[in-house]
Amino acid sequence: MIKAIIFDFDGTLADTLPVCFYAFQAVFKEFDNVEVTSNEIKAMFGPSETGIIRENLLHPHHDKAIELYYEKYTEKHKELVLDNEEINHLLHSLKREGYKLGIVTGKANRSLLISLECLNMNDLFDVIITGDDVTIPKPHPEGIVKALAHFNIKNTEAVFLGDSDADILAGKQANIHTIGVQWLPNYQTLEFKVQPDQMFKNINEFTDAIKDIRNK
Known part of the structure; x- marks a missing residue:
């Protein structure tokens, strides 16, 4: 689950x-x-x-x-950087449904905090792992492993979403379910070299799919 x-x-x-x-x-x-x-x-x-x-x-x-x-x-x-209502709705919906939410990013802590403040996302995440918190950046799985340890859950009890090859490789190496996304106007990878377990170009499709994923 x-x-x-x-x-x-x-x-x-x-x-x-x-x-x-x-x-x-x-x-x-x-x-x-x-x-x-x-x-x-x-x-x-x-x-x-x-x-x-x-x-x-x-x-x-x-x-x-x-x-x-x-x-x-x-x-x-x-x-x-404009507010994205679909992203905001997604995060608040997942929170209401009881999911723990995390960020694993290569960004420095300082710039991430600037963005979270500007986008009113400060209080949505239960764990945040930045580039400052790891010894080796993605595609190494260190950040994801740290997030899982914080949640005290197995790798089968979480999914990881990202828009780059490094994200998907990190997820694969952490043995976590990987989801490639291309749902914002700008993203890093046009074609994934390593195929994610699932791929979404539409936030609503992911919202529908997570209900099925949750019970696997």
């Missing part, structure tokens, strides 16, 4: 990729004087935002660059 539903965040619960791209582009332009494309930024994904900057920025002032990232991320969040 499914007791917990664990989500990735960027591209899964919130259409935050545009504001991530905006902030990274500002940083690389300001410090390295280079224009980076959205696809080039996607290729850097894995570590948290601070990790991406430390690993990819040539300029030595990483701490200043990280501060600029958060400044730009906050500055444009409400303009570039």
Whole structure:
């Protein structure tokens, strides 16, 4: 029986990729004087935002660059990331039905908290594992394993939803039921290289399906 539903965040619960791209582009332009494309930024994904900057920025002032990232991320969040009524309804419905809700994301804790605050999602999740909380980022399953341990449940009692190959690989390695999603305007993976156990492009379809999944 499914007791917990664990989500990735960027591209899964919130259409935050545009504001991530905006902030990274500002940083690389300001410090390295280079224009980076959205696809080039996607290729850097894995570590948290601070990790991406430390690993990819040539300029030595990483701490200043990280501060600029958060400044730009906050500055444009409400303009570039819109509330999604379907996502909000989904989360509140799952909560009412008694599911434990979790987030396992590569995002840094600081940027996730900015997004949760802007989107009024602060009080919805029972566990949050960010890129700051793990030694090895997705596709390593460490974050999912930590979430399961927090809930004190078996891997057969949870599902993990994500929009990237790294999400699905992490879920597979944690032996958890994986769900690929492409239901927001922007998501990371156009075609999954590793097939998730289920795939949804529509939130309502997932809402219907979870009733069947719950009793498996």
